Amino acid sequence: MTQYLLSVYDRPGDRERPLETMQPLFEAVDRFNAKLQAEGHWVFAGGLADQSTATVVEAKGGDVVVTDGPFLETKEYLGGFWIIEAADLDVALGLAKEGAIACTNPVEVRPFMAEDELPVE
Amino acid sequence: MVASLARRFGDLDIAEEAAGDAFLAAAERWPIDGQPANPGGWLMTTATRRAIDRLRRENVRDQRHRAAAMITHQPDPVGIVEDDQLRLIFTCCHPALAPEARTALTLRLVAGLTVPEIARAFLIPETTLAQRITRAKSKIRAAAIPLRVPEREDLANRLADVLAVIYLIFNEGYLPGEPGHADLAAEGVRLARLMRGLMPTDGEVAGLLALMLLTESRRGSRYGTSGELVTLADQGRGGWDHALIAEGHALVRERLASGLSPGVYQLQAAINAVHTDAGDARDTDWSQVVALYDQLYALQPTPVVALNRAVAIAEMDGPEVALAIVEPLDLVGYHSWHVTRADLLRRLGRSREARAAYARAIELAVNPGEIAYLTRRLGELVG
Numbered sequence: 001m002t003q004y005l006l007s008v009y010d011r012p013g014d015r016e017r018p019l020e021t022m023q024p025l026f027e028a029v030d031r032f033n034a035k036l037q038a039e040g041h042w043v044f045a046g047g048l049a050d051q052s053t054a055t056v057v058e059a060k061g062g063d064v065v066v067t068d069g070p071f072l073e074t075k076e077y078l079g080g081f082w083i084i085e086a087a088d089l090d091v092a093l094g095l096a097k098e099g100a101i102a103c104t105n106p107v108e109v110r111p112f113m114a115e116d117e118l119p120v121e
Numbered sequence: 122m123v124a125s126l127a128r129r130f131g132d133l134d135i136a137e138e139a140a141g142d143a144f145l146a147a148a149e150r151w152p153i154d155g156q157p158a159n160p161g162g163w164l165m166t167t168a169t170r171r172a173i174d175r176l177r178r179e180n181v182r183d184q185r186h187r188a189a190a191m192i193t194h195q196p197d198p199v200g201i202v203e204d205d206q207l208r209l210i211f212t213c214c215h216p217a218l219a220p221e222a223r224t225a226l227t228l229r230l231v232a233g234l235t236v237p238e239i240a241r242a243f244l245i246p247e248t249t250l251a252q253r254i255t256r257a258k259s260k261i262r263a264a265a266i267p268l269r270v271p272e273r274e275d276l277a278n279r280l281a282d283v284l285a286v287i288y289l290i291f292n293e294g295y296l297p298g299e300p301g302h303a304d305l306a307a308e309g310v311r312l313a314r315l316m317r318g319l320m321p322t323d324g325e326v327a328g329l330l331a332l333m334l335l336t337e338s339r340r341g342s343r344y345g346t347s348g349e350l351v352t353l354a355d356q357g358r359g360g361w362d363h364a365l366i367a368e369g370h371a372l373v374r375e376r377l378a379s380g381l382s383p384g385v386y387q388l389q390a391a392i393n394a395v396h397t398d399a400g401d402a403r404d405t406d407w408s409q410v411v412a413l414y415d416q417l418y419a420l421q422p423t424p425v426v427a428l429n430r431a432v433a434i435a436e437m438d439g440p441e442v443a444l445a446i447v448e449p450l451d452l453v454g455y456h457s458w459h460v461t462r463a464d465l466l467r468r469l470g471r472s473r474e475a476r477a478a479y480a481r482a483i484e485l486a487v488n489p490g491e492i493a494y495l496t497r498r499l500g501e502l503v504g
Contacts, residue, residue, distance in 0.1 A: 002265040088267035089217055111264045 001085045003043060003112040004092045008105050010079030015050055028102035036084060041095060047080035079105065122168060123230055124205035127212075127268050130172050133230055133258055139172035140164075146171075204315050206231050206308075207283075211271040214282035217264065222257035227286040229254055232305055234293060241487070242289055244454060276320065284329050284386065287312045291333050295340070306340070309333055324376055328387030331372035335393035338365035343490075350494035354402040366397045388417040407436040424450040428461055440468040456485035460495065472502045 036042040054070040070077060082099060086092040092109050100107040122143075126136035143164045157163040213227040221243075228234045228242070236254070240247040260266065271279065291309025313330040320326050342360035345351050373394040376387050383391065392413045399405040414430035427450055435443035444465045452458035463478035479499040486492050 004264075086265075088265040089215075090267050092265075093217065109264075114263070 001087060002089075002092070002114070003083060003085050004089075004096075005108075005110050005112065006082040006084060006092075006096050006099055007078055007108040007110070008047075008080045008082075008099070008103055009076045009108065010051075010105060012075050014079065014105065025102070025104060029099075032098055032102040035098070036082070036095070041084045041086055043083040043085055045080070045082040048078060051077045076106075122165060123233070124209040125165070126168055126172055127209055127230070128205055129169070130176065132176075133261060133268070135172050135175055137230065138175060139168040142171040143168035204312075207312055207315050207319075208271070209268070210283050210286055210312070211275060211279055212266075212268050214279040214286065215261075215266050216278065217266055218257050218260065219253070220282065222253045223282050224286050224289060225250055225253050226257045228289060228293070231286070232290045232293065232308065234305075238293060242293055280320070280323070280325070283316070284325060287316065288329060288333075288386070291336075295336060306333075306337060310337060324379065324381055325384040325386045327372050327376055328384060328390045331369045331376075331390035332386050332393060334365045334369035334372070335390060335397050338362040338369065338397060348490050348493065349497065350488070350490040352494070353396065356402075358400065361397065369397070370394055383416070385417060385421050388413055388420070392417070405436070407433055411437055424452050425455070425457075428452060428455075428458055432461055435465060435468075440465040444469065454485070456482050459485060463495075463498070467498070467502060476502055 033042070033045060036045075051070045056067050056069065056071045058065050058067070080103075084092065084095060086095065089109070089111075092111075096107045096109045122140045123133075123136045126139055127133055130136060130139075146167050147160070147164060151157075209231050210227050213230060214223045218226070225239055225243070228239045229236070234242075236247050236251050240250040243250065261268075287309055290312065291306050294305025294307070294309060310330075310333050313326070313333055316323075316326045317330050338361050339353070339356060341362065342356040342358075343351055369390065373387075373390050376383060376390075392410055395406055395409050395413070410433040411430065414426070414433055418426050418430055428447060431443040431446040434446065444462070447458070447461055447465060450458060459478050459482035463475050463482055466472075466475035466478055476499060479495055479502070483492055483495045483499070486495060
């Protein structure tokens with residue numbers, strides 16, 4: 001089994017959609033989450049608050065600097081994610097397709113680094 | 122063998138290395154013990170043992186269970202695609218891999234071509250290609266892209282890449298004069314026939330098979346007794362394989378009768394059908410060839426298609442018109458561009474420029490038969 005991060009990317013304007021358009025999406029995502037749990041793929045998932053709520057902490061020289069705002073100023077940003085377990089990429093892609101249909105946003109599928117693939121000197 | 126090991130062990134590197142180990146073992150053992158009764162079986166058994174040894178050594182940590190499972194499990198059911206090599210091609214053409222990595226990986230793993238050979242087929246530097254293959258292999262491993270039986274829907278989705286790969290395999294066998302590579306042309310034809318069995322109604326599958334058969338039909342006439350290349354115009358048509366031509370023509374006719382608009386392989390097959398239809402090179406219906414190239418260029422507007430189209434235009438409208446098309450093409454690293462330019466300049470009596478173009482073509486050519494032909498042409502230039 002391989003663990004995958006399914007990142008959901010929000011696009012400009014996504015967060016300003018009225019609740020009545022969002023409600024069916026929430027329900028679809030709930031159904032998808034229930035399926036992940038029932039079929040043993042579920043590890044963890046969560047939606048993130050707006051990117052304006054982000055704060056960056058960075059070690060520079062001997063100092064640690066705290067600044068307001070996201071680390072990357074981009075139009076698309078990480079809006080939420082699933083962490084799933086799947087037998088292989090085809091299974092993960094199949095689930096990602098369902099997730100993308102449920103949340104109506106692009107989903108990036110990326111495997112976690114396996115222990116034996118950590119760079120060795 | 123690599124394809125079959127990859128299916129069994131689900132790991133491309135292990136399959137490749139185990140096959141290499143087995144051949145090495147054969148080279149060491151056979152001269153001493155004599156060749157076994159069943160050399161293929163011996164190689165396969167040895168390679169399987171080596172692969173298991175390798176897995177045991179490599180999976181000392183958390184992968185131990187996975188390795189044990191692979192060793193004891195029955196091989197996967199073969200599914201729709203029964204041929205191991207064809208199946209490995211479909212795996213290498215997984216949509217999660219970059220398009221340029223798909224063909225490179227297949228040529229390396231299925232056709233066993235070396236990195237320099239593939240780089241030459243793609244007209245790209247070897248380092249770029251080596252990186253592409255390494256990146257693709259590590260993505261297969263890290264993202265767990267499965268080496269499994271493709272589903273019916275995968276067949277359609279991956280078809281264009283699979284056909285491109287089969288054609289490249291065929292061409293690698295057909296074009297350069299490297300020893301041992303003639304088998305690749307036969308392998309290309311075999312894979313195309315398998316595809317035809319798998320998807321009998323697909324026009325491009327039929328087109329690719331026809332294109333290969335018609336190209337292959339001329340193999341025996343491509344080199345003279347001295348080993349020098351003989352161009353299409355000078356080939357003795359009696360030496361062509363008329364059984365292959367008949368089969369190719371039948372496929373082209375089948376596609377014409379379908380009334381569906383042809384794709385790139387069907388158009389190239391049709392062009393070859395026109396050539397093989399002419400009893401003599403002078404009887405070639407060049408207007409038909411140019412019309413087909415026009416259609417091909419509309420679908421695939423690449424400089425290489427433009428170059429081939431120009432060769433046909435030279436026959437119909439003369440070398441000057443053709444040269445005007447050829448000159449601006451961005452193909453300075455492509456030896457056929459220099460060959461075509463050289464020939465057109467020669468026909469226009471521009472000997473000094475023709476000489477330089479032949480010299481450059483000879484530098485870039487790799488096939489000894491072609492080098493001999495170009496050298497003779499260069500020597501025949503007057504003025």
